[in-house]
Amino acid sequence: MKRILVPTDFSNHAEYALKVAAQIAKKNDGEIFLIHMLELPTTGADALSRSHEMPELMLFKNIAVNKLDELMHSDYLAEVQVTKIIQFELAFDGIVKSAETHNADLIVMGSHGANGFQEMFIGSNTEKVVRNADIPVLVIKREEPNFNADKFVFASDFSDEAKKPFEKAFSFAKEFGSKLHLVNINTPNNFKSTIVAEETMEQFLEGVDTTDITTHIYNDVNVEKGILHFSKSIDADIIGMSTHGRKGLAHFFNGSISEDLVNHAKRPVITFKI
Template sequence: MKRILVPTDFSKHSEYALKVAAQIAKKNNGEIFLLHMLELPTSGNDALSSSHDMPELIFFKNAAVQKLDDMMNASYLDGINVSKIIQFEMAFDGIIKNGEAHNVDLIVMGSHGASGFQEMFIGSNTEKVVRNSNVPVLVIKHEDESFSADHFVFASDFSDEIKKPFEKVINFANKFNSHVHLVNINTPNNFKSTRVAQKTMDEFMSSFEFKNFSTHIYNDINVEKGILHFAKSINADLIGMSTHGRKGLSHFFNGSISEDLVNHAKRPVITFKI
């Protein structure tokens, strides 16, 4: 977690994310890229098209620079190398592109969640980043002056396709000295006996040398509720999942449990792309 991207829209939730990113950076001797995207409406393909006068563009950019400078002067960033980035681009596109351009290994975002029609048809930029980012995305919902991941819930079906992203889970857990609570959620529509579920988890973990974990089988009416209820039952610090990054009709009809968690969980959520 040496190179951390923190998108900001200057909201209190993005500041919560920056404060957590600062704690992670200090713990890992890392650096932060603080990103603000200026989403100006356009009449063409270029954000700097003739639909905006140059003085207007300069005004918005200068205002953003001043706000970023104010954020970078916060005491909680003392001793951290922080780079500010301002671009004229749609937020989601800019976040993904800057993550790749700066070779970051973690994106930390704030979110207040989405619901109703907004959740179904529009979704938040955070959801879109969770769905598409190739690096882990940590979503922060509330202010946390002392972020920890002592009790880290990782929910999965523990199939073979999870093994590669699980290497990143182990890397994260080792950096935070986390005890990882591996949980398989049993639902009426996808029921496994305890014996079968436990065998699947044991065989999955036999591929790794990681030892700081425990296994759990939890029954609930659906996977999302099962994860939330289990995390609450052990007072988890963090919830983790792998995401398929489904798009188009497949995503619309099947949805994404990871994105639902990002919207509905009160605890921090971290996602790892399959």
């Protein structure tokens, strides 16, 4: 993962993500694309074409340029190639488009999470990027001075559609030298006997080098709590999940476990699009 996109709003959580991205870039001889989004007014279809006529926008742009320059001179970015980007666009939409434009293979974002009313009706830009990005999204929730992925939990239902994101997670684990802990969360509403669960995982892993892989079955009241509790029980460094990228009413009614984890987990979470 050599081309890393890092969105920033200049908050502490965004800088936590940038510091982690710097560590990853140094280990992998990678580069960082540091992007700040200036959201345009939504009134008028020609807002972008008239942006040069909006003094307040140009003022905000100049402020952003100065802040980006300050960030780029941070000690932790020494010896890392960093390209600064400022775009006039809706934040989450611009981040996803910029990742495609710059051929990024990883997005690293900070998040303080969301709860209750805000989580249901507003959500976070991080959650929206997780839902829409085609490349892996690594979400950082706190300062990680020595980021590593030694103990990597990947939760799955081990269905056929989970094979593609698993391949991405497996590749990530190889690149970071991770011990991969595959976990099947058993819940009262979707219970499998141990024998059935073990057989499902064995079939899923046919043909895969399992040298650095262990499998686990963990019982809990729901999948999200099961992942969080299991990760805590082994002191995991990072949690991985696949995401369906549900939108509209389907997302509202079905939700997304990966997005819930992004909001609620304290550990880093990385998502892989199905």
